[in-house]
Amino acid sequence: MIKIGLLGLGTVGLGVCEILLEKKSIIEEQTKKTIEISKILVRDLEKDRDSTVDSKILTDNPSDILDDPGIDIVVELIGGIEPAHTYITRALENGKHVVTANKAVLSHDLLGLTNLAKKNNRGILFEASVAGGIPIIKPLKELIKINKIKEIKGILNGTTNFILSKMIEEGIDFKEALTLAQDVGFAEADPTDDIEGYDAARKISILSSIAFGYNVAFEDVDCRGITSISALDIDFFKKLGLTVKLIGSAYSNDLDFDASVEPVLLNTNSTMANVNDAFNIVSIEGDIVGNLQFYGQGAGKNPTGNAVVSDIIDIINGELSHIDIEKKEKPANTPKILSNYYLRISLKSQKEPDFILKSIDRYELKYKFIREEGNLILILQNIGRQEVKDVIEDLEIENRSCYAKIDSKSYYFIQELNLESFNELVV
Amino acid sequence: MIKIGLLGLGTVGLGVCEILLEKKSIIEEQTKKTIEISKILVRDLEKDRDSTVDSKILTDNPSDILDDPGIDIVVELIGGIEPAHTYITRALENGKHVVTANKAVLSHDLLGLTNLAKKNNRGILFEASVAGGIPIIKPLKELIKINKIKEIKGILNGTTNFILSKMIEEGIDFKEALTLAQDVGFAEADPTDDIEGYDAARKISILSSIAFGYNVAFEDVDCRGITSISALDIDFFKKLGLTVKLIGSAYSNDLDFDASVEPVLLNTNSTMANVNDAFNIVSIEGDIVGNLQFYGQGAGKNPTGNAVVSDIIDIINGELSHIDIEKKEKPANTPKILSNYYLRISLKSQKEPDFILKSIDRYELKYKFIREEGNLILILQNIGRQEVKDVIEDLEIENRSCYAKIDSKSYYFIQELNLESFNELVV
Numbered sequence: 001m002i003k004i005g006l007l008g009l010g011t012v013g014l015g016v017c018e019i020l021l022e023k024k025s026i027i028e029e030q031t032k033k034t035i036e037i038s039k040i041l042v043r044d045l046e047k048d049r050d051s052t053v054d055s056k057i058l059t060d061n062p063s064d065i066l067d068d069p070g071i072d073i074v075v076e077l078i079g080g081i082e083p084a085h086t087y088i089t090r091a092l093e094n095g096k097h098v099v100t101a102n103k104a105v106l107s108h109d110l111l112g113l114t115n116l117a118k119k120n121n122r123g124i125l126f127e128a129s130v131a132g133g134i135p136i137i138k139p140l141k142e143l144i145k146i147n148k149i150k151e152i153k154g155i156l157n158g159t160t161n162f163i164l165s166k167m168i169e170e171g172i173d174f175k176e177a178l179t180l181a182q183d184v185g186f187a188e189a190d191p192t193d194d195i196e197g198y199d200a201a202r203k204i205s206i207l208s209s210i211a212f213g214y215n216v217a218f219e220d221v222d223c224r225g226i227t228s229i230s231a232l233d234i235d236f237f238k239k240l241g242l243t244v245k246l247i248g249s250a251y252s253n254d255l256d257f258d259a260s261v262e263p264v265l266l267n268t269n270s271t272m273a274n275v276n277d278a279f280n281i282v283s284i285e286g287d288i289v290g291n292l293q294f295y296g297q298g299a300g301k302n303p304t305g306n307a308v309v310s311d312i313i314d315i316i317n318g319e320l321s322h323i324d325i326e327k328k329e330k331p332a333n334t335p336k337i338l339s340n341y342y343l344r345i346s347l348k349s350q351k352e353p354d355f356i357l358k359s360i361d362r363y364e365l366k367y368k369f370i371r372e373e374g375n376l377i378l379i380l381q382n383i384g385r386q387e388v389k390d391v392i393e394d395l396e397i398e399n400r401s402c403y404a405k406i407d408s409k410s411y412y413f414i415q416e417l418n419l420e421s422f423n424e425l426v427v
Numbered sequence: 428m429i430k431i432g433l434l435g436l437g438t439v440g441l442g443v444c445e446i447l448l449e450k451k452s453i454i455e456e457q458t459k460k461t462i463e464i465s466k467i468l469v470r471d472l473e474k475d476r477d478s479t480v481d482s483k484i485l486t487d488n489p490s491d492i493l494d495d496p497g498i499d500i501v502v503e504l505i506g507g508i509e510p511a512h513t514y515i516t517r518a519l520e521n522g523k524h525v526v527t528a529n530k531a532v533l534s535h536d537l538l539g540l541t542n543l544a545k546k547n548n549r550g551i552l553f554e555a556s557v558a559g560g561i562p563i564i565k566p567l568k569e570l571i572k573i574n575k576i577k578e579i580k581g582i583l584n585g586t587t588n589f590i591l592s593k594m595i596e597e598g599i600d601f602k603e604a605l606t607l608a609q610d611v612g613f614a615e616a617d618p619t620d621d622i623e624g625y626d627a628a629r630k631i632s633i634l635s636s637i638a639f640g641y642n643v644a645f646e647d648v649d650c651r652g653i654t655s656i657s658a659l660d661i662d663f664f665k666k667l668g669l670t671v672k673l674i675g676s677a678y679s680n681d682l683d684f685d686a687s688v689e690p691v692l693l694n695t696n697s698t699m700a701n702v703n704d705a706f707n708i709v710s711i712e713g714d715i716v717g718n719l720q721f722y723g724q725g726a727g728k729n730p731t732g733n734a735v736v737s738d739i740i741d742i743i744n745g746e747l748s749h750i751d752i753e754k755k756e757k758p759a760n761t762p763k764i765l766s767n768y769y770l771r772i773s774l775k776s777q778k779e780p781d782f783i784l785k786s787i788d789r790y791e792l793k794y795k796f797i798r799e800e801g802n803l804i805l806i807l808q809n810i811g812r813q814e815v816k817d818v819i820e821d822l823e824i825e826n827r828s829c830y831a832k833i834d835s836k837s838y839y840f841i842q843e844l845n846l847e848s849f850n851e852l853v854v
Contacts, residue, residue, distance in 0.1 A: 019573065019715055023573055023715070026513070027572065027573065030572045057697070067708075068622040113684065133716040133717060133719065134706055134719060135566050135569060135719070136567075137627040138569070139562050139565075139566060139671045142562060142737060143562075143564070145453070145454065145737070145740055146446065146450055146453070146733055146736055146737060146740075147733070155565065198671070214758075215676060252835045263659070268696065269695065269701055270694070270701055271698045271701045271702060272613065273701075274696055274697055274698045274700075274701060275698060286733070288446055288729045288730075288732070288733045289560045289723065289724070289729065289730050290560060290723065290724045290726070290727075290730050291722075291723060292560065292561060292562070292721070292722065293720075293721070293722035293723065294720075294721060294722075295718075295720035295721075295722070296699060296716065296717065296719040296720065297716070300717075302715045302717065303715075303716050305715070305719050306574070306712065306715045306716040309573055310569060310572070310573060313572055313573070319746075320802060339780070
């Protein structure tokens with residue numbers, strides 16, 4: 001008999017209860033154990049709840065779970081850094097295994113929590129913390145047994161992907177698409193974490209820590225969201241044969257490390273450009289296996305519940321698969337990765353383009369440009385992420401511009417086909 | 428110390444040797460064992476070989492490996508049903524674990540070989556047998572611990588995907604693309620297994636056996652290849668906004684089972700339509716996790732070698748993960764799945780269309796049609812796979828026609844946009 005204590009009974013918690021109930025027989029056949037959810041921590045004992053859960057096992061005292069010697073596995077689904085960090089720590093110290101879906105607490109202290117688990121000879125598994133139902137943490141742990149991972153990237157936030165998909169499909173502006181996402185429950189009342197890219201940054205910090213074998217903190221990820229993208233930009237991306245996605249990505253070799261979240265323009269005919277709505281995709285580049293991509297639902301009761309239950313089964317089967325993120329030193333060097341960037345500036349006057357182009361000339365950049373409906377659109381060539389930021393700061397156009405990296409393979413594609421109407425300036 | 432005997436030293440065999448050599452330290456760190464390839468079975472001892480392999484460990488006598496009590500794991504990479512089946516059987520009976528990349532022998536006797544492994548308390552792992560470097564067998568075994576799989580499908584053959592990609596990109600005909608594939612080493616001198624869909628059928632038989640929990644034999648897969656697709660068809664697919672792919676697919680519920688390999692037309696803007704060249708993709712539909720897709724290189728020395736070495740590590744770590752394909756009875760019923768089909772008929776005379784349309788009317792089908800450069804192109808609606816075959820046999824047009832299923836989601840898409848030039852016949 002395996003006893004589980006659940007911390008939190010939101011959407012995913014309910015999903016876990018339902019899956020363990022509905023799939024009881026096949027799970028018990030796999031594990032040769034009886035599994036019981038014996039206690040669930042909730043905030044409000046009086047709240048009306050689904051009948052799936054017996055109200056007698058609810059408690060509002062965390063100690064009933066964390067300090068109960070009968071409980072084998074603690075499933076943490078409350079989210080956020082505190083009190084989750086305290087609860088996970090106490091559970092591990094009390095000899096319990098932990099399963100968590102909490103990317104905030106993991107990107108905050110992956111090293112501390114995984115070391116504590118190892119010290120106590122217990123498992124901490126977190127398949128559900130990144131990309132919902134997609135099995136990615138476990139396959140990644142397998143891959144690094146053979147491969148050196150050069151790059152890991154993907155569409156890691158369903159909310160922003162839903163918003164961008166709606167903007168593309170329906171030609172609506174960012175705010176309208178955000179409201180739509182809130183109406184259908186894909187975005188929270190306070191959407192900051194999603195639309196500013198913080199959620200994706202947490203996930204890329206977790207993925208890259210495992211992939212590279214050193215600790216990548218949330219703060220190591222250079223993060224930018226999608227709030228400046230307008231319907232006009234979307235329209236222009238279409239004309240260029242490109243699709244915009246919020247991409248979290250991390251790159252490493254022996255000398256360099258770089259991690260970012262930013263809007264990226266992809267060839268409309270590519271796998272990643274066609275990942276729509278709340279779906280996620282993760283792409284991994286290994287030195288032996290080459291490019292792998294994993295696609296699926298990035299959130300939701302059942303997909304995320306599936307990942308949690310999968311971890312529970314692994315723990316019961318003794319597959320604790322500890323990670324080692326102190327294996328290597330994090331490279332000190334941030335490489336200057338040169339890309340091509342789309343930059344749109346909403347013009348204040350007819351004469352402004354001359355001023356802008358002159359200012360940009362000081363950077364000795366190669367670029368193409370076009371004027372379109374009160375906007376100047378530039379394709380800046382071979383420029384680094386920081387340099388684009390500098391240009392924008394210099395021009396004081398932060399509040400009336402939008403910029404996005406053009407994926408290198410896709411740039412090759414649009415270069416041939418869709419830039420003939422642009423004026424070319426060669427320094 | 429773990430001793431490995433390799434049967435076969437072709438491309439993948441050499442890849443395995445190289446990976447075990449190059450990644451020696453990290454693999455031994457993972458497994459806490461020293462790994463040694465102690466013998467390799469080859470056909471011709473005199474052949475000039477790469478210097479990676481010490482010629483002293485080569486043998487042309489299978490007994491040197493199969494009957495050597497010092498060998499722990501036999502890696503079978505010779506392919507084909509015999510003598511591979513005999514060798515694997517003898518290895519398992521002699522208490523050795525087996526890793527194989529051989530889809531032919533597995534689709535021939537998955538039940539017998541997996542049962543023999545269980546009986547001898549040994550593992551038989553075969554990640555490399557389906558979709559090369561993509562981790563698919565292991566994630567699938569994980570998924571079925573929780574999910575009932577409704578459908579599994581994908582692009583499982585890199586050769587035909589390369590041929591179709593080249594036909595689409597370069598507007599060349601099937602034969603020319605096949606020659607190109609042979610020139611670059613993606614197709615064999617005798618390409619039958621690939622272009623007739625047999626290779627994909629073997630892979631879908633292996634995947635669906637694991638997914639559904641009952642034995643799906645190669646013969647259970649209704650299989651058709653890509654040889655009838657012409658440059659003219661490719662051109663027409665483009666006009667319709669569709670991309671053709673050779674899709675292996677299997678569907679099951681409690682009452683029904685169906686498995687097929689056939690050309691399928693997909694919306695050009697879909698993930699699967701954008702899997703190009705020798706890449707593979709596998710899509711799984713689980714009742715809890717929803718849709719998952721796994722993408723990567725379907726063949727090649729390193730990706731396939733990665734899968735083999737991954738299995739070796741699992742065996743050393745004691746993860747034998749036996750499958751149970753006698754868990755359920757195979758449903759007796761083959762469901763009549765109604766789809767929409769593209770059918771092009773090369774016309775023999777000006778008057779033939781009248782005759783054809785009249786003959787088809789006997790089937791009481793709803794369809795749309797158009798004449799184009801000496802061809803009659805029909806979109807047959809709500810028709811089963813067998814019924815299309817009957818129509819073609821009836822009309823005696825086997826040698827001058829091409830037909831392909833239109834993916835249901837994609838049909839909805841082209842219906843709206845691209846069929847307005849078609850004549851409509853409603854029965």
